[in-house]
Amino acid sequence: MSTEGGDKPQEKQQESWGDFARTVIYALLIAMAFRTAAYEPFNIPSESMLPTLLYGDYLLVSKPSYGYSRHSLPFDLPLFEGRIFESPVEWGDVAVFKWPGDNSTAYIKRIIGLPGDTVQVRNDVLYINDEAVKRERVEDFQHPDRDRVYQQFRETLPNGVSYMTLQFRYTEVDNTKVYTVPEGHYFAMGDNRDDSSDSRKPLPPFGIKRPVPGTGVGFIPAVNMVGRADVLFFSTCGSDCDAPLWKPWNWFTAMRYDRFFDTIH
Numbered sequence: 001m002s003t004e005g006g007d008k009p010q011e012k013q014q015e016s017w018g019d020f021a022r023t024v025i026y027a028l029l030i031a032m033a034f035r036t037a038a039y040e041p042f043n044i045p046s047e048s049m050l051p052t053l054l055y056g057d058y059l060l061v062s063k064p065s066y067g068y069s070r071h072s073l074p075f076d077l078p079l080f081e082g083r084i085f086e087s088p089v090e091w092g093d094v095a096v097f098k099w100p101g102d103n104s105t106a107y108i109k110r111i112i113g114l115p116g117d118t119v120q121v122r123n124d125v126l127y128i129n130d131e132a133v134k135r136e137r138v139e140d141f142q143h144p145d146r147d148r149v150y151q152q153f154r155e156t157l158p159n160g161v162s163y164m165t166l167q168f169r170y171t172e173v174d175n176t177k178v179y180t181v182p183e184g185h186y187f188a189m190g191d192n193r194d195d196s197s198d199s200r201k202p203l204p205p206f207g208i209k210r211p212v213p214g215t216g217v218g219f220i221p222a223v224n225m226v227g228r229a230d231v232l233f234f235s236t237c238g239s240d241c242d243a244p245l246w247k248p249w250n251w252f253t254a255m256r257y258d259r260f261f262d263t264i265h
Contacts, residue, residue, distance in 0.1 A: 039063065040227065042096055042106065048190035048197065049108060051141050051152065051164050052094065052264065053229075054256070056237030059264065061096045065228035071098045072226060082223060089114065089186055089222075091128075092161025094229040094264050097188070097220050102209045107217060108229060109198050110163065113179065113187025121176045121200065124167060124193070126155065133157060141166055144256075145237055150192075163265055166192045173200040185219040235259035 039060040044053045053059070063072050067086035070078045076098070089095065089111055099105040113119040118129050126133040134156040141152040141164070150166040171194050179199070181187045190196025201216025235256040 039230075040096075041233075042108065042229070044108065047195060048192050049094070049110070050143075050150070050166055050192040050195075052110075052191045053108070053232075054144065054235065054237065054259070056235055056254075056256075057232050057259065058234040058236075059229050059232045061227040062230045063227045065093075065230075066095075066225045069223045069225070071103070071224055076104060083225075086222075089225065090161075091157045091159045092163065092265075095186075095188065096226040096229060097186075098224040098226060099211075099217055100219075100221060100224055101203050101211065101215075101217070103224065106226065107188075109188035109190050109196070109217070111186050112157075112189045113181040113199070115181055115183045115185060117181045117187065119179045119181065119187050119199075121174060124174050126189075128158060131158070138164070161265070163191060166194070168192075168194045170194075176200050179219075182219055184222050186222065186225070188217065188220055229264045231264060232259050232262045 039062060042059055042061050044055055044057040044059070047055055064085070065087060066089055067083045069083045070076050070080065073079060091111060091114065093111045094108065095111050096106055096108045099107050112126065113128065118127075120127045120130075125135055136154045136156075138152050138154050141150045142148075143150070148168075150168050153165050153167065154162060155165050156162040173193070179187060187199040189198045189200065197211060197216045199217055199219060201214065201218075203218040204210070204212050204215045236251060236254045237256065
């Protein structure tokens with residue numbers, strides 16, 4: 001009797017740990033399913049999308065917006081070919097995609113060219129299908145984290161999507177050749193036009209699986225599209241940008257409260 005009675009607390013403890021482990025596993029599976037099928041979090045590690053997105057912004061990327069490919073799945077599992085439940089990408093979408101150079105590094109840019117479009121930049125002015133995109137000079141943009149001022153312009157695409165772009169200095173991509181977007185591909189550019197590695201520059205030479213000076217992303221295959229950036233849910237950046245999610249002691253002085261839950265245009 002005493003031996004059986006002594007085993008019960010141990011059995012209850014084992015059951016308790018088993019319940020806890022199952023709960024954790026279920027929670028992870030639910031989170032993974034949500035991340036795969038609905039929204040995936042993404043953080044901004046560069047300034048190529050200034051002023052729309054700032055270094056230290058955290059956003060949610062809508063997976064159903066473009067349908068699903070292997071790049072929608074955890075670890076890019078090759079469970080199927082092409083895209084399923086595909087929906088059209090539109091001019092002006094802020095999209096996350098896998099860099100075609102290695103098919104694994106996540107990039108975020110604005111979609112400028114759709115399949116069959118021609119795209120060119122002439123003296124800083126964007127042309128789509130040989131028509132100049134409306135471009136209006138607005139007040140300068142002051143960098144929020146350092147002493148730098150940019151010329152700022154409002155661009156309006158043929159479908160009415162409007163957003164801000166920045167100009168800081170002359171670069172070789174302020175005048176480009178004419179690009180014709182192949183079927184099944186897209187052309188993307190950063191809003192920070194002088195500091196963005198995008199479709200205006202080609203991929204590195206064959207066999208090089210990392211960005212190198214003078215290269216960009218080239219045309220983006222449709223299968224590489226991950227989703228559309230829809231909403232900011234968090235933004236943090238102090239004077240040294242040293243307040244990521246895993247350093248909560250730095251949050252309160254570094255958070256950009258006015259950017260919380262902003263929609264992305």
